Amino acid sequence: MSKIRHILGISGGKDSAALAIYMREKYPNLDIDYYMSDTESELEETNNLIEKLEGYLGKKIKKIKAADTSEHTTVFDHFLKLYRSFLPSSQARWCTKKLKLEPFETEIGSRPTISYVGIRGDEQREGYVSVKSNIQTIFPFRRNIWSLDVINKVLHNNNINKIKNYYEKYVTGKKLIEILEIVETPLSKHFFYSKKMNTLLDFGVALFNKVVFDFLKTTDSPIGKLDKFPLIDNEDLLVRNDIFNILKDSGVGVPAYYKKIEYEINGKKGTYSRTRSGCYFCFYQQKIEWIWLYEQHPNLFKKAMKYEKDGYTWMDNESLTDIIKPKRIEKIKENHIKKTERKLQKIKSPFLIDNLIEEGEENLCVNCFI
Ligand code: SF4
Numbered sequence: 001m002s003k004i005r006h007i008l009g010i011s012g013g014k015d016s017a018a019l020a021i022y023m024r025e026k027y028p029n030l031d032i033d034y035y036m037s038d039t040e041s042e043l044e045e046t047n048n049l050i051e052k053l054e055g056y057l058g059k060k061i062k063k064i065k066a067a068d069t070s071e072h073t074t075v076f077d078h079f080l081k082l083y084r085s086f087l088p089s090s091q092a093r094w095c096t097k098k099l100k101l102e103p104f105e106t107e108i109g110s111r112p113t114i115s116y117v118g119i120r121g122d123e124q125r126e127g128y129v130s131v132k133s134n135i136q137t138i139f140p141f142r143r144n145i146w147s148l149d150v151i152n153k154v155l156h157n158n159n160i161n162k163i164k165n166y167y168e169k170y171v172t173g174k175k176l177i178e179i180l181e182i183v184e185t186p187l188s189k190h191f192f193y194s195k196k197m198n199t200l201l202d203f204g205v206a207l208f209n210k211v212v213f214d215f216l217k218t219t220d221s222p223i224g225k226l227d228k229f230p231l232i233d234n235e236d237l238l239v240r241n242d243i244f245n246i247l248k249d250s251g252v253g254v255p256a257y258y259k260k261i262e263y264e265i266n267g268k269k270g271t272y273s274r275t276r277s278g279c280y281f282c283f284y285q286q287k288i289e290w291i292w293l294y295e296q297h298p299n300l301f302k303k304a305m306k307y308e309k310d311g312y313t314w315m316d317n318e319s320l321t322d323i324i325k326p327k328r329i330e331k332i333k334e335n336h337i338k339k340t341e342r343k344l345q346k347i348k349s350p351f352l353i354d355n356l357i358e359e360g361e362e363n364l365c366v367n368c369f370i
Contacts, residue, residue: 004222005113006032009104010053010061012046013277014255015370017053018246019118019140022238024057025250027230032116035107037100038063040074041279043297045256052252066103075099076279080307087312089283110134112222118370121237136222138231141238143201145231146212154215155196157186162218166211171203179203205235261296265330270337281307283314287323288336290315294324 008023010016023032034057036050054061067078079098080087088095108115113135119125120141126148130137137147144151154163163183171179182199185191200208209232216224223229238246247254260271272292276284280293281304294301305320313319322328 003112004226005108005111006030006116007108007113008032008034008116010034010036010050011277011370012036012042012049012255013370014243014247014258015118015120015141017049017252017255018238018243019116019370020053020057021246021250021252023116023140026234030230034059034061035104036061036063037103038065039076039095039099039279040065040069041076041281042277043257043274043280043300045274046277049252049255056250056252062107064103064107066099085307085310085312087283087307087314089316095279105130105132105135108132108135112136112225114138114222116140120239120243122239133220134222138223140231140234141236141242143205143235143237144197145209145234150212150216150221151193151197153219154212155187155193159215160184160186162215163211166214167207169214170207170210175203206233209233261292263295263333265333265337268334268337270333270340272333272336280304281314285314287315287318287332290320290323291329291332294329 008016008020010020020032020034023030050061065075067075069075069078076095076099079094083094086092086094108130111134115130115135115137117137117139118141119139121143136150138145139147146154153159160183164180167176167179167183179200182196182203185196187193187196197208200211213223213229213232218224244254255277257274257277260273262269262271264270272288274289274292275286276282278284280297280300285293290301293304301320301324304314308314308319308321315323323332
């Protein structure tokens with residue numbers, strides 16, 4: 001077991017921080033290495049969260065830097081120069097690749113590694129799964145802890161007999177007959193992977209995990225090299241509220257940039273905050289978040305403005321110079337109030353925490369925003 005490395009990447013967001021706390025509490029015997037990709041462009045609030053988390057974990061979170069830098073430049077600046085001032089965007093996201101994914105894979109090298117990722121049970125997105133076969137990704141917050149590549153192999157029609165044999169080891173009687181009926185049904189247009197997987201999970205999550213573990217033992221997967229894997233018995237499913245509760249109960253707290261700050265425009269009141277971790281200039285920000293940055297961190301906003309030159313802007317249709325014109329700020333705030341009101345009308349729950357909906361969250365890069 002000691003040959004396998006366990007790692008957990010901290011993005012500076014709430015979900016990965018909560019996962020680190022959860023793993024420490026629930027699996028204290030797993031020797032997990034924590035790391036963070038240091039872009040040197042994070043918000044101060046993120047750095048504070050990392051410090052508090054280190055205190056809670058009693059362990060350093062290793063900062064991986066994609067390049068050596070001096071005090072006059074940052075890792076992001078280093079790569080921006082190589083990309084000839086071409087700012088990254090959602091269509092050309094070189095920043096994630098260069099600043100986060102490549103250094104992460106270099107750090108791991110060729111050692112068999114299990115990487116824990118904090119995608120929640122209420123999210124539809126898949127986490128980043130390395131193409132390197134020595135890295136196996138596990139999602140402890142989801143009902144299905146396995147990554148898609150593993151599920152595809154386990155449920156592949158060629159493996160039906162193997163899977164049948166594993167189930168026969170653990171189940172008997174009527175339940176076995178019912179399970180085998182599902183296992184023996186080949187995948188097709190009408191019976192696809194997720195349907196088959198969810199039906200098998202309905203018969204027992206831990207049971208499904210045991211079968212997957214047995215299967216992985218016949219492969220080169222890092223988990224298959226373990227004698228025991230404690231997450232096999234994990235039947236938890238954690239959603240957004242659970243994440244906030246973990247952070248609060250541990251004393252680490254919710255990242256400070258989530259704190260709603262009140263603003264007033266033309267007699268109407270609204271609140272804004274930053275809803276995601278990552279670089280202060282991240283192009284995934286909503287317009288209201290740019291205004292938050294302008295008003296709450298004016299120096300960082302000015303720095304972000306300096307990157308806009310030679311026709312390159314952070315947003316497709318608007319420059320940072322334009323977005324802070326008083327009339328434009330007014331419009332963005334008014335629109336934000338209207339949008340929030342519409343959203344709140346749809347939300348039935350009386351708990352404020354449920355209202356912290358992050359827009360477009362499912363489209364975001366998990367390396368930056370979990
Ligand atoms: S936070 Fe945004 S800008 Fe920073 S690396 Fe991630 S996608 Fe790129």
